[in-house]
Amino acid sequence: MNKYKKITLDGLIFQNPTLMLVLGTCPTLGLMNSAMSALGMGLTVVVILTLSNIIISLLRKVIPNEVRIPCYIVIIATLVTFARMFLEYYLPDLHDSLGGFLALIVVNCIILGRAEAFANKHNPAEAAVDGIANGLGFTFALTVMGIICEVLGKGSLFGLHLWNFKIGMFASPAGAFIVYGISIAVFVYIIDGFERARRVKANKLARGNLLKEEA
Amino acid sequence: MGTFIAIVLSAVLTNNFITVKTYGICPFLGVSKKTSSAVGMGIAVTLVMVLATLVTYPIYTYAMIPLHIEFLEIIFFIFIIASLVQMLEKIIQKVSPSLYGAMGIYLPLITTNCAVLGVTELVLGDMSSVIGAASMNVGWAVLYALFSGLGFTLVMVIMSGMREKLNCYKLPKAVSGFPVAMVTASFICMAFMVFTYIVI
Numbered sequence: 001m002n003k004y005k006k007i008t009l010d011g012l013i014f015q016n017p018t019l020m021l022v023l024g025t026c027p028t029l030g031l032m033n034s035a036m037s038a039l040g041m042g043l044t045v046v047v048i049l050t051l052s053n054i055i056i057s058l059l060r061k062v063i064p065n066e067v068r069i070p071c072y073i074v075i076i077a078t079l080v081t082f083a084r085m086f087l088e089y090y091l092p093d094l095h096d097s098l099g100g101f102l103a104l105i106v107v108n109c110i111i112l113g114r115a116e117a118f119a120n121k122h123n124p125a126e127a128a129v130d131g132i133a134n135g136l137g138f139t140f141a142l143t144v145m146g147i148i149c150e151v152l153g154k155g156s157l158f159g160l161h162l163w164n165f166k167i168g169m170f171a172s173p174a175g176a177f178i179v180y181g182i183s184i185a186v187f188v189y190i191i192d193g194f195e196r197a198r199r200v201k202a203n204k205l206a207r208g209n210l211l212k213e214e215a
Numbered sequence: 216m217g218t219f220i221a222i223v224l225s226a227v228l229t230n231n232f233i234t235v236k237t238y239g240i241c242p243f244l245g246v247s248k249k250t251s252s253a254v255g256m257g258i259a260v261t262l263v264m265v266l267a268t269l270v271t272y273p274i275y276t277y278a279m280i281p282l283h284i285e286f287l288e289i290i291f292f293i294f295i296i297a298s299l300v301q302m303l304e305k306i307i308q309k310v311s312p313s314l315y316g317a318m319g320i321y322l323p324l325i326t327t328n329c330a331v332l333g334v335t336e337l338v339l340g341d342m343s344s345v346i347g348a349a350s351m352n353v354g355w356a357v358l359y360a361l362f363s364g365l366g367f368t369l370v371m372v373i374m375s376g377m378r379e380k381l382n383c384y385k386l387p388k389a390v391s392g393f394p395v396a397m398v399t400a401s402f403i404c405m406a407f408m409v410f411t412y413i414v415i
Contacts, residue, residue: 022393025244026329029237070297073326077290085286100238103289103336107327109241173237174404181397189389 004129011133018141019187023109025180027101028142032176035158037097038146042139044087044102048079049111050131056119057127063120072115073106080105110138145179218349219358224413225345226362232330233370233400234407239330243371244396246324248382253375254368261364263303263325264334267296268360271335272353292335297326330367334360373403 017023024045031037055075056063063071084102087095095102105111114134119127150156153171155163169175232238239260246256271292279285304322308315325331338356346355377399386395 025240026237029240073293077293081289100336104329106289106293107329107332174401177397177401181394185389185394
């Protein structure tokens, strides 16, 4: 069970694809001006990433090592084609708000990166957990930044009007870049603080044991 | 002539791929630490964008629409781009080893560059805001790809110049690297906002 906990925590926090590894930046920056499309994009990526991880993990003994990247791309492109048809038919509003970024999920580094770094070395259950954790890590970061940008840039939240105060810059890529940069800095600072606190605690413990032994 | 000027202004300034559409951010942040590598990457991306559009636009218009297999466009396009990049790598390796040495490491990365797949998808959609009343054809599509690539290169070069200067300063650990690069990029975007006043 501990192994799954570690995979989940890595995907959500310590190896968060958006804030720690800075992968998949194009859709993040492009869809940050609306929290709703950010959430929709995130959940689409969760589904595609989980399915692609499971399929690649099942096929890891079949796919020859030399041609693995083209094989992964075909699998991902097929899943994206299905997702696009599904959204176009059942959720046309979301399909329109995602625009060109829906097709660009194929070249999203997160999906290919997880296939290459994780799914081709682990069993399907672990790959599925990794896919869900990384996808939710991406969704969480994207939605939080989307909320910040939408509140500041449009004065609304998930499309609901809040107040008339708005700073237009935050609804454009310029504001998206600033919010993304500051979010990364704050996140890295907090994680570093945790790591430092853990190290200090471990040192103290070690010193205490040493003193006890000396006594 | 009017359409030509409209495409140039739109692709390079008012609808720049990086500052307005946010396509191709991974190489923009990853390969912009030095001006020489930024220029190399920009030219390589422009070349692939032009070639990819030159191949995919006729295939889509003259083969995929008559056969009613438009839904396969993503799979087809990504395969065409991947094989083009591979082919280009081999050709450059044979024809000019010195260029290959300078460009070689960036070429395989281009397959997963949003800007290339983005431009091939974009020229198939509604382009009336760019070309006006003129009807879309292969020539305009390739021209749009060429100048989008040049706009991408322009922003890459500006960014790399600013990052070379930034290297002279010592920054706190949490801010150095990506965060400061993003804030720099934000300033470039703000500067490019001026061009939205150009009405074509």
